[in-house]
Amino acid sequence: MRQASHPGKDKFGGALLEVRDLHVEFATPSGAARAVNGVSFTLQQGMRLGLVGESGSGKSTAVLALMQLIKAPGRISGGRAFLAGDDLLAMTAEQMRQARFSRIALIPQGAMNSLNPVLSVCAQIDDLLTAHGEKTDPGKRRQHVADLLHRVGLPESVADQYPHQLSGGMKQRVCIAMAIALSPQVIIADEPTSALDVIVQKQVMQTLIHAQEEVGAGIILVGHDMGLMAQFAHVVGVMYAGRLVEIAPVHEIFSNPRHPYTRMLISSLPTFTTRKVFRGIPGVAPSIINPTTGCPFHPRCPSAVDRCAVDVPAEEFVAQDHQVRCHFAREGVPTSAIGAAVD
Amino acid sequence: MIEIRAATVAFGAQRNKTLKLALNAVSLALPQTPSITAIVGESGSGKTTLTRLMLGLLKPTQGTVLYEGHDLQHMDRQAFAKYRREVQAVFQDPYSVYNPFYKVDRSLLLPLQRFGLVNTRDEAYEHIHQCLQAVGLRPADTLGRYPHQLSGGQRQRIMIARALSLKARVIVADEPVSMVDASLRATILESLYRLKTEQQVSLLYVTHDLTTAYQIADRIVVMYNGQIVEEGEPESVIHAPKHAYTRALVAAVPPPNPDIDWGLVAKALPR
């Protein structure tokens, strides 16, 4: 298997997070479900990586695994994840606890609901700071909290308020403040705006970018909104059935998508330019308990041939920073379907 | 066909607390000819309350809801039964619209029997088969199952088939695709669109997603804070919005084209 490349390495700082061949399995009564099946990517300093996929693609599971937040019956069954040289997956529980939020932070799905309703905002951020050993006196910590709130565009008065007094967007910004509180190297945002109104969504994403620039971290944004990825990410990775089927810089992936799934996904997006045209992807979502043989997308792929049902496509480079998992990535789509064995 | 006149819906205690007005003197009429009207709004805009008014699941605190010119509150039994049959719904959550205790067949059989549209079970099943096929489902794969054995897309389409089987004239669809995977959305929207073109069914498409509204609707109505702030043809509402809120809404949709600058990387932070 080839090494993951460093997309656009001229624009960003050095490699920050290197994930190699990550595997996560869930034990179910019907057998092992391969939620993440060999995912590799690299995140560089200052880079925004977008992981996009539908439900069951494994995108959330993959990033949760990086923080060892996978609970039984799930387990990390393979792979390495190097954050500035340290393997996150090999850390002990205590090392991981210290690394969380100080080196790698998470803004979880529905983060607004994970704020403690009986603690004020200041108390919660304070909690986080003391848990990671910041022992300065309360006055200085209060100043730190106020400072953090400013950095996410919230007035200091928010510190004394309780979560129910804040709007959805403000709560999410508090979560962003908590994520950058200890200046981590990597910030993972798991669908941070899915429960928010679209106008607030833009504000929260702007805050996230601003926060990233403040601490110089790399961001992994997990989501299903391709439009948001197009605007937010530098590099986009498309996940399907636990595999990373395509990863490329954002301009490349939107102008030259090579994987049939990516192509169909992009063309199915509604825009403000065409009406009354509906292009969906036929078929049903893939099952990770009973995966098909060969390429996971072949049952729904309009360009599938016999080979696709047998061989799992390996990662191929179609351009310098553009990798695709498709047998026909380089050649493009074959016009005749049957028996076209290409290598 | 369905008309709402100056309807106000208020929630909350009547004594000294301020009333929360979910809808504030809203008037809306669906045309007689089959058409697709999209109601676009965010949470708190009142769009869901509007759908409940139209479906007769909620009474307005003030104002009237009329079907074919008759007030819903003052209809006789026969007229109300006709209204119930002709106005159907597709809701947002494809799971909780099914009673988990029964198989999905019941959702299709029961209304047919209640509205007296079929005489025998065989007749019912024949009709159901046709309707399922019309929405792109295979009866063999969907009937005889419990809701949890089917996917979200299948469940949602069964609901559409149900509305179709009752020969509904109006379908009120409240966020029908927001809980469905992106790749299936277009297919389901297409089924809904074809209901208008092939079956002469009017659709009320309620959503927060402006782009799908633009895709499918003949008319877009924008709601904010319990009131209608703008309405018109999709081209003019999207490309030449008159109200500030509509403009903000259009500007807030991220275009799936990285070459277009959406203004995400701003100099100063929004407050």
Added chain:
Amino acid sequence: MSHAPTRLLRILRLLGKEPLLTAGVGLLVLIALFALLGPFVVNVDLAQIGAAMPRQRPSAQYLLGTDVQGRDILATLVLATPQTLKIGFFAGVMGLGLGTTLGLLAGYFRGWTDTVIRTIADVVMTIPGIAVLVLVATNVRSMTVALMAVIVAGLAWMYPTRTIRAQTLSMRERPYVDIARLNGVGGMQLVFTEIFPNLLPYIAASFVTAVSSAMLATIGLEALGLGPQNELTLGMMIFWAQYYGAILRNLWWWWVPPVAMMALIFIGLLMTSTGMDRLVNRRLRVES
């Protein structure tokens, strides 16, 4: 086309998955068998007064000994157990049936129905059950098993009412209830066809609690001497044993067997209800 296995099979298979539940149900089944088949195995004529020599210790002839009136304890036990089970069962069913109906009505129709039912339930809940039971029991000329069941049921319905009402309140907001209304279904029919079937798990759980609290109330009354004097139940056995000073006279074989049987019944009920709870929680955990 694959159909799901019949509902009954699915339920039975599910019940078998939790060992505590299986053990609890198994124990209760054994006790029920003892009650049902006991009369065929043991000579119940020995439970008559004077059938045997009084105050005999347990021996080969009288396995559990005899009491001061010459009754064989084992035979007495065989006759008393089904009576106690009957009272508990019927009181539980009546109390639960009433409680479920009232809870459904209060939760679905709200308004005045809800206010009235809720107020009555809350008030009656706060009255000490024993006080009411004692009052009624002392004013009745002759107490029977059936009457006991009714009285105890009258005090067992409030908690199920509250539980079922709470569940109904949340279920009536579900979209499938809206769809049913759009089908033209309304009122009572909706309550019983849409909401009631989904309450069965809660009802099953409440049933076990209802039965055990009914039995406890019954035994308490009987031990105080307010039970059916002319009928044999476990509680009456204890009453008579204590009345004739069995503890002081060290006739342990008289009061230990009924106490042990009661303990077994309650252990069975407890295991069943804890097992059910665990089963439901495990399913919730796996499904989420």
